[in-house]
Amino acid sequence: MAAHEAKQGHGKLAEELRELIDAAKQRRAEAVPGRGAVPIARPKGELASLLHVSYPARKLADMVLAQEVAEALQQVLKEQRHQGKLRSHGLQPRRKLLLVGPSGTGKTMTAAALAGELSIPLFVVRLDALITKFMGETAAKLRQVFDAVSETRGVYFFDEFDAIGSQRGLANDVGEIRRILNSFLLMIEQDESNSVIVAATNHPDILDQALFRRFDDVIEYHVPTDSEAKDLLRNRLSRYMAKTTDWGSLAIAAQGLSHADITRAMEDAIKESVMHDRETVSGQELLGLLQQRQVMRQRALQTNKE
Ligand SMILES: Nc1ncnc2c1ncn2[C@@H]1O[C@H](COP(=O)(O)OP(=O)(O)OP(=O)(O)O)[C@@H](O)[C@H]1O
Numbered sequence: 001m002a003a004h005e006a007k008q009g010h011g012k013l014a015e016e017l018r019e020l021i022d023a024a025k026q027r028r029a030e031a032v033p034g035r036g037a038v039p040i041a042r043p044k045g046e047l048a049s050l051l052h053v054s055y056p057a058r059k060l061a062d063m064v065l066a067q068e069v070a071e072a073l074q075q076v077l078k079e080q081r082h083q084g085k086l087r088s089h090g091l092q093p094r095r096k097l098l099l100v101g102p103s104g105t106g107k108t109m110t111a112a113a114l115a116g117e118l119s120i121p122l123f124v125v126r127l128d129a130l131i132t133k134f135m136g137e138t139a140a141k142l143r144q145v146f147d148a149v150s151e152t153r154g155v156y157f158f159d160e161f162d163a164i165g166s167q168r169g170l171a172n173d174v175g176e177i178r179r180i181l182n183s184f185l186l187m188i189e190q191d192e193s194n195s196v197i198v199a200a201t202n203h204p205d206i207l208d209q210a211l212f213r214r215f216d217d218v219i220e221y222h223v224p225t226d227s228e229a230k231d232l233l234r235n236r237l238s239r240y241m242a243k244t245t246d247w248g249s250l251a252i253a254a255q256g257l258s259h260a261d262i263t264r265a266m267e268d269a270i271k272e273s274v275m276h277d278r279e280t281v282s283g284q285e286l287l288g289l290l291q292q293r294q295v296m297r298q299r300a301l302q303t304n305k306e
Contacts, residue, residue: 001017002014002088006088011088011089015085015088018084018087019085022084046141046144049126050126050129050141050144051123051125051126051148051156052123052124053121053123053154054112054115054122054124055122056112056113056122057116058109058113058115058116059113059116060073060074060110060117062113063109063110064106064224064228064232064259065106065228066222066225066228068220069219069221072217072219073110073114073219076093076094076095076097076114076196079093079094079095080093080095080118081118092192094216095195095197095216096188096196096214096215097196097197097198097215097218098161098200098201098204098211098212098215098217098219099111099200099201099219099221100201100202100204100218100219101202101221101222102202102222102223103258103260104259104261105221105222105223105224105258105259105260106221106259107159108157110219111155111198114155114198115154118155120153120154120155120195120196121154121155122154122155122157123148123152123156125145125156125158127158127160127163127164130145131164131180138180139179142187143183146188146191149191149193149197150191150192150195152195153193153194153195154195155196156195156198157199158199158200159200160201161200161207162203164177164180164184165207165208165211181208185214189214223257223258223259224254224257226248227251229250229254229255229257229262230248232266233247233250233251233254233262233266234247236263236266237269240270240273240279240280240281241286245283249287250287250290253287253291254290254293257290257293257297261293261297262290262293264293265289265290265292266286268289269281269282269286269289272285
């Protein structure tokens, strides 16, 4: 009805109808006991090996994000929440995102938080199952994934996207990976579903240039600044540490570490306290754990260079 009214030029009525439908759907979803607004969807058959589904409760507020990143993600959520209105005016909400940046800076967590905020399932695409030695098979599997994208609304997350999107070939077979990339380009271009597609990579430099314009937004992640590291430390540890804690010095000790590295150091510090029946975390101990992470990071950098 809404589409019919929109075609007749009754934009306002179409918009109101869509909003009524969206509100009714929302109420029905919220009536599901237990998990709240998330409808249950489980991939079946071969799709089950290609997609891993979960129903994250995460929110963007759980994350420490650079301001530009937070603003870009809020904009995606805003457009998703008003998608009925936007579509009734012939506008597409933002829904194809490419996240780039170093490991452990929150790309996967973002996909989960978007799903949590929108109360829709998160489908992680298993690239290892998707990419096989046989090109025909890979294209058919990719087709299945994109069919699911249009059939079941969700956040579809392609991690380590450079495996598909790279100009260079997997197993040195440039021709084959090129064909997989071409199928992906075609499918993402044709996709007009209401799912959110999120691709992430640590290696944007090797992505094919043709890919960038297929996404509505390319969002860049970085290791935390001192002030972001301070927020990350405070968010998790303020209830375990003394009021006089010098968060600034701890943040300096964390310079260059990713959010994931800092989180692991904090978790280790909390574990130590729990195992020794202590209710607080010692600043000195945390400092030591952050330094250990720095050593591990240097080693990893060294190995990557060799
Ligand atoms: N921005 C962030 N704010 C708060 N915690 C974070 C953030 N980024 C990462 N973390 C912590 O680090 C963990 C790992 O991060 P995540 O898997 O999202 O990184 P990633 O960028 O996807 O890494 P990779 O590129 O290696 O897949 C998260 O589960 C969370 O505990």
